[in-house]
Amino acid sequence: MLYMLGWLNVIGEYVPEAWKPMLQYISRIIVPMAEGTIVTFQVFIITIVLSIPLGLILALGRISKFKILREAIGLYIWLLRGTPLMLQLFFVYYGLPNFGIVLDSMTAACIAFVLNYAAYFGEIFRGGIQSIDRGQYEGAKVLGFTYWQTMRRIILPQVAKRVLSPVSNEAITLVKDTALVNVIGVGELLRAAKIAVSRDAVTSPFIVAAVFYLVMTFVLTKLFDYLEERYAIYE
Amino acid sequence: MKMIEVKNIHKSFGSLKVLKGISMTVNKGEVVAIIGPSGSGKSTLLRCINHLETIDRGSIYIEGQAIATEDESGKSRYVSDREIRKICRKTGMVFQNFNLFPHKTVLENIIEAPIVVAKMDKRKAIEEAEELLEKVGLLDKRDNYPSQLSGGQKQRVAIARALAMRPSIMLFDEPTSALDPELTGEVLKVMKDLAEERMTMLVVTHEMGFAREVADRVIFMDEGEIVEEGPPAEIFTAPTMKRTEAFLNQVL
Numbered sequence: 001m002l003y004m005l006g007w008l009n010v011i012g013e014y015v016p017e018a019w020k021p022m023l024q025y026i027s028r029i030i031v032p033m034a035e036g037t038i039v040t041f042q043v044f045i046i047t048i049v050l051s052i053p054l055g056l057i058l059a060l061g062r063i064s065k066f067k068i069l070r071e072a073i074g075l076y077i078w079l080l081r082g083t084p085l086m087l088q089l090f091f092v093y094y095g096l097p098n099f100g101i102v103l104d105s106m107t108a109a110c111i112a113f114v115l116n117y118a119a120y121f122g123e124i125f126r127g128g129i130q131s132i133d134r135g136q137y138e139g140a141k142v143l144g145f146t147y148w149q150t151m152r153r154i155i156l157p158q159v160a161k162r163v164l165s166p167v168s169n170e171a172i173t174l175v176k177d178t179a180l181v182n183v184i185g186v187g188e189l190l191r192a193a194k195i196a197v198s199r200d201a202v203t204s205p206f207i208v209a210a211v212f213y214l215v216m217t218f219v220l221t222k223l224f225d226y227l228e229e230r231y232a233i234y235e
Numbered sequence: 236m237k238m239i240e241v242k243n244i245h246k247s248f249g250s251l252k253v254l255k256g257i258s259m260t261v262n263k264g265e266v267v268a269i270i271g272p273s274g275s276g277k278s279t280l281l282r283c284i285n286h287l288e289t290i291d292r293g294s295i296y297i298e299g300q301a302i303a304t305e306d307e308s309g310k311s312r313y314v315s316d317r318e319i320r321k322i323c324r325k326t327g328m329v330f331q332n333f334n335l336f337p338h339k340t341v342l343e344n345i346i347e348a349p350i351v352v353a354k355m356d357k358r359k360a361i362e363e364a365e366e367l368l369e370k371v372g373l374l375d376k377r378d379n380y381p382s383q384l385s386g387g388q389k390q391r392v393a394i395a396r397a398l399a400m401r402p403s404i405m406l407f408d409e410p411t412s413a414l415d416p417e418l419t420g421e422v423l424k425v426m427k428d429l430a431e432e433r434m435t436m437l438v439v440t441h442e443m444g445f446a447r448e449v450a451d452r453v454i455f456m457d458e459g460e461i462v463e464e465g466p467p468a469e470i471f472t473a474p475t476m477k478r479t480e481a482f483l484n485q486v487l
Contacts, residue, residue, distance in 0.1 A: 135334040138330070139330065139335070140336075141286075141287065142285055142327070143352060143397075143400055144323070144348060145348065145352055153347065233380065234337050234339075234381075234382060235337050235380070
């Protein structure tokens with residue numbers, strides 16, 4: 001943070017005189033906005049880390065031989081993909097207290113996001129698993145692999161490669177979806193920008209927010225490019 | 236010693252009867268070739284033996300151990316999955332489409348099952364894999380991925396992968412059918428070497444030359460039945476059944 005402020009001061013010495021007030025203004029709002037970015041980042045990380053494994057469980061359940069499980073998960077996915085994420089946020093934060101479950105806004109936000117994204121990841125993983133040739137299961141079976149050994153060692157590593165690009169899409173969407181959590185009062189990046197905009201009657205905080213989002217999605221894009229390259233060594 | 240014994244097995248896909256009461260045995264060290272027109276059920280028979288398909292009626296024994304037996308009503312009863320896995324590990328299988336693991340190198344393809352399934356020490360698994368690669372003539376490809384190999388090379392890796400589990404019976408399901416004609420020779424050569432080492436082999440094949448030259452016994456199947464079986468000299472030169480004769484006239 002201090003580094004960023006120092007950086008702005010350095011630029012400040014070389015820019016035209018007319019820009020100086022704006023740079024000074026930005027250096028004043030950058031700390032609360034960076035704090036908002038940290039919250040945004042927390043929501044993002046918690047959602048990714050929890051919804052991917054949950055999505056995998058949903059995918060495996062969705063292709064299991066137990067019809068009731070398959071249909072229950074089908075219903076879950078329909079509900080979570082079929083209603084607005086914002087509505088789900090409201091439900092977890094404002095609705096659950098009616099059932100005696102009172103959550104702080106950050107916890108409520110993370111729960112809603114994890115449940116929602118797991119549904120999407122679940123469908124991506126299911127498609128990925130089902131796209132693997134039956135011969136791979138047979139090849140593993142005749143070598144004596146159990147179902148779980150086959151999944152873990154043979155099928156899922158190949159699925160990881162195939163789902164990389166849809167997962168990257170979801171991850172980038174998630175960065176921007178985190179902005180929704182400000183509707184239940186979580187102090188994330190967009191909320192920090194809105195506070196500055198309404199307090200100071202300027203629009204530059206929105207530009208700053210956009211830059212923060214762009215930096216995050218840029219890093220993600222690069223990360224997924226790197227993963228794609230690594231997976232490209234076979235096939 | 237009977238390595239494989241199947242008795243009166245029946246198998247249907249929906250209303251289509253694919254196997255109509257097949258009984259056969261394969262003895263230790265014997266090379267048996269199954270020939271016949273496509274749709275005759277020969278691949279299905281092979282796939283039933285190592286439980287890639289389940290049978291409706293009849294019984295299957297591998298080295299005398301039952302994986303499926305007939306109950307009083309004639310229906311097949313399988314032993315537990317665990318038991319089946321244990322018994323079927325005595326068999327190795329080579330597929331028409333190789334079914335190599337594309338995300339693993341040649342060496343990794345071979346050591347995967349010994350390490351994960353047989354709990355073999357990794358160093359020992361690598362050592363044995365290298366010996367097998369030497370044997371199939373592909374040691375120089377050990378660190379390549381399957382996508383970088385020709386069809387013939389893939390199939391030789393697949394054979395090495397199956398052998399790494401030290402099976403006492405090798406099942407081949409049309410191992411050269413997906414290959415360009417000029418690449419079948421290298422695969423058949425590896426199979427011939429195996430036969431010379433007295434490996435017990437059951438081979439579903441369209442390669443009449445291989446069946447005639449390498450097999451101890453040839454089984455001719457048509458429409459889900461074994462029509463005729465005998466030494467290749469007999470089957471190929473003096474078939475007793477009309478259907479065998481008609482088929483051989485078409486393919487030879």
